[in-house]
Amino acid sequence: MTTTGLMTVMKSTRAAATMTDTALTSVDPAQLARIEKLRQRANQAGAPVPPASRTDSVRPDSRPGGTRRPTKRRHAAFGSRVAAAALGVSAMFSIVAALGLHAAEAQTQAALPLVPAEAPGRIVVLHHNTTAPAATQDVATVSASGPIALTAQPVVRVVQAPQSAAPVARTNGSR
Amino acid sequence: MAVVEHHFRVMASEAHVIVVDPAPGAIKNAERRLHQLEQRWSRFLGGSDISRINMSQEEWVPVSSDTLVLIETMQAASVETDGRFDPTLMHELLVAGYTASIEDPARVSVTIDISCMGLSVHDVILDGPRSQVWVPPGLALDPGGLGKGLAADLVVNELLADGSAGALVSIGGDLFAAGRPPTPTGWQIVVEDPLEVDHDLLTIEFDGGGVATSSTVSRRWQHDGSTRHHLIDPTSRDCSTTDLAGVTVVAATGWQAEAHATGAILVGSDGVIDYLRSNGLTGVGTTLDGSHFASDNLNARPTLEAS
Numbered sequence: 391m392t393t394t395g396l397m398t399v400m401k402s403t404r405a406a407a408t409m410t411d412t413a414l415t416s417v418d419p420a421q422l423a424r425i426e427k428l429r430q431r432a433n434q435a436g437a438p439v440p441p442a443s444r445t446d447s448v449r450p451d452s453r454p455g456g457t458r459r460p461t462k463r464r465h466a467a468f469g470s471r472v473a474a475a476a477l478g479v480s481a482m483f484s485i486v487a488a489l490g491l492h493a494a495e496a497q498t499q500a501a502l503p504l505v506p507a508e509a510p511g512r513i514v515v516l517h518h519n520t521t522a523p524a525a526t527q528d529v530a531t532v533s534a535s536g537p538i539a540l541t542a543q544p545v546v547r548v549v550q551a552p553q554s555a556a557p558v559a560r561t562n563g564s565r
Numbered sequence: 566m567a568v569v570e571h572h573f574r575v576m577a578s579e580a581h582v583i584v585v586d587p588a589p590g591a592i593k594n595a596e597r598r599l600h601q602l603e604q605r606w607s608r609f610l611g612g613s614d615i616s617r618i619n620m621s622q623e624e625w626v627p628v629s630s631d632t633l634v635l636i637e638t639m640q641a642a643s644v645e646t647d648g649r650f651d652p653t654l655m656h657e658l659l660v661a662g663y664t665a666s667i668e669d670p671a672r673v674s675v676t677i678d679i680s681c682m683g684l685s686v687h688d689v690i691l692d693g694p695r696s697q698v699w700v701p702p703g704l705a706l707d708p709g710g711l712g713k714g715l716a717a718d719l720v721v722n723e724l725l726a727d728g729s730a731g732a733l734v735s736i737g738g739d740l741f742a743a744g745r746p747p748t749p750t751g752w753q754i755v756v757e758d759p760l761e762v763d764h765d766l767l768t769i770e771f772d773g774g775g776v777a778t779s780s781t782v783s784r785r786w787q788h789d790g791s792t793r794h795h796l797i798d799p800t801s802r803d804c805s806t807t808d809l810a811g812v813t814v815v816a817a818t819g820w821q822a823e824a825h826a827t828g829a830i831l832v833g834s835d836g837v838i839d840y841l842r843s844n845g846l847t848g849v850g851t852t853l854d855g856s857h858f859a860s861d862n863l864n865a866r867p868t869l870e871a872s
Contacts, residue, residue, distance in 0.1 A: 421690060428688055428701040429623065544774030546815050546847040548863055552755060552768050556748040557570050557583045561738035562757035563780025563811050 566730075568747045575599045576607070576713055577666055578737025584724060585731035585745045594727065595720050595734060602716045605629050606708050608655070609672035618698055619655070619705040625697040631719070633693060635708060638715050639686050642824035645844075649828035651799040653686050655705040658797060710739055710827070714777055714819030717741035734819075739777040741819035746772065759783070759811030759851050766849060766857065771815065775822035779830045780811035782853075798831055807833045808852050815847040834858060 552558040571582045571592045580599060584591045605614045605628075614632040642650040666672040686706070690699040700706070708715075713736040721741045724732040731744030733752055742752040751770040758764040759780045769776075781796050798805040812830040816822040826848075829840045834852050841848045841860045849859040 421692070424690060425699060428684070428690075431688075432684060432702040432704075543817055543845050544771040544815055544847070546774075546862060547751070547770045549750075549753065549768045549770045552753045556753060557568055558753045558755055558768070559581055559583065559733055559735045559740050559742070559776075560755045560757055561735070561740065561776050561778045561813055563738060563759060563778035563783045563813075 566745075566747070571596065576603045576716070576736055577669075578713065580737075581733075581735040581740075582720075583731075583733040583742075583747060584729050585747050586729060588724070588728035591724055591727065591729045591732075595724055595732075598720050598723065599716055599734070599736065602631060602712070602719070605631055606635060606712045606716075607666075607672075608707050609666040609669075615706055615708060618700055621700060623699075623702055625692065625695070625699050627695075627697045630696060633691055633696060633698070634719075635712060635715060636686070636689055636691060636698060636706070638820050639706070639708070639711060640689070642711055642820060643686050645821065646824050646828035648685075648799055649831050650711065650824040651686070651797075652706050652708060652711065653684070653704055654797040654799060654802065655707045657802045658707060710737075710777065710779065710823045711820055713737055713739040714741070714775060714821075714823035717819040718775065739775075739819055739823050741775045741822075742771075743773040756813045756849060760853075760855055766813075766851070767863070769815065769847075769863070775816045775819035776813065777816075777819065777822035777826040778811055778813040779823070779826035781805060781807060781830065782810045796827070796830065805831055807831055808854075809834055809837060810851045810853045812837060812850040813848055814841070 567586050569584050569587050573580050582595045607613045608615050614628040618626050639652045684701050684704050688701050717734040718741045720734045721732045721743050725744050733742035746752040751772050753770050754776050755768050756766045758766045759782050796805045807830055809830045812826050814822045814826040829837050832840045837850045837858050847860045851857050
């Protein structure tokens with residue numbers, strides 16, 4: 391596979407650097423608590439390991455129990471939790487006191503990055519030649535309406551052959 | 566009654582749109598909308614919502630309302646199939662060699678390295694009011710065929726809401742039809758034989774619903790000297806070793822048909838009929854050696870009986 395048009399970006403950071411984002415964009419204590427639990431679970435299971443190149447971005451050996459140093463990771467996670475708690479609490483108080491909850495939410499939304507922040511510490515593979523539109527060009531602000539759910543199963547009939555004049559669809563598993 | 570058809574490429578597949586008594590601009594709107602959904606959901610496009618989610622590093626990612634619906638649908642599909650549909654197997658897909666778009670090899674998966682075990686799609690946090698998503702570190706999403714089925718559902722419903730009398734949208738054979746059909750007896754769908762090009766298994770007819778086919782003989786490639794395919798078994802976390810070449814499922818919606826087609830093919834020939842029956846589904850499966858299995862209501866078909 392060609393690597394033309396690809397850019398490998400190496401970043402160097404810790405997860406704690408992004409804790410502020412989470413604290414500022416979510417004021418729901420239950421959500422924050424859930425995020426913290428998920429972070430702990432992810433760290434216990436083994437967080438992603440930066441690959442060395444685009445080809446190496448697929449790393450069978452990056453499974454849990456690979457080349458990580460658990461002691462260091464636990465230490466970092468502990469620091470992250472402390473940082474998250476501190477930043478979260480201070481941000482909450484500051485926002486509520488100074489601007490009021492609604493104003494704070496408006497500011498937070500306005501401050502959302504158009505593209506993921508280039509926080510250091512991992513390698514990401516970017517495709518340069520994409521024709522995709524700007525990341526949040528037409529981001530909707532309405533809430534999700536949930537999956538389309540119909541309860542009744544269709545009544546299916548088998549026919550001998552499609553009617554020649556009528557349009558017929560075909561299914562084949564994307565052959 | 567006016568019936569309009571249109572074929573075009575989208576989501577690395579052939580799209581087929583049929584509209585009965587179309588509202589003004591219906592076909593154009595359907596094509597534009599499907600391309601928009603691809604721009605939002607493709608894991609091979611750097612600016613898509615899915616790629617930005619997969620590149621996120623413990624931060625909230627603003628996404629479109631379509632993507633919130635997609636992720637909620639992924640979670641629902643996981644529940645409906647008892648985890649057989651799993652959109653978090655991106656690491657395994659990449660290991661198997663599915664790193665670039667089949668349509669355009671220059672388009673590669675855009676993601677951080679993902680290798681985290683023990684997390685699931687249910688651990689993705691959705692913030693509907695702010696239209697944003699948070700994923701745990703190490704988790705990446707691949708909509709796969711579910712995105713096609715859901716896209717068909719969404720676009721058909723939008724076509725009907727805009728005033729068309731009936732509509733069918735098929736993306737690579739994952740389809741949904743609703744409203745007035747183009748024939749007096751219903752929408753007709755030809756189920757192709759997964760093992761033989763230009764050979765049809767049977768033709769079915771219904772008043773509306775979703776149809777999808779999951780196959781292990783399409784979308785194959787060579788990787789590290791062996792033939793691989795896109796169907797990853799969540800239990801082994803490797804390419805499925807099912808003895809089924811393909812399963813076609815009819816369900817209430819396109820996304821449900823796609824999710825259950827995946828679930829049904831994974832259980833293999835020994836369990837496929839029980840799977841369809843226990844989920845109240847209509848379907849037909851073909852083994853790699855050419856035998857056919859069908860749900861009770863399709864067994865009258867001579868072709869299937871003969872096999």
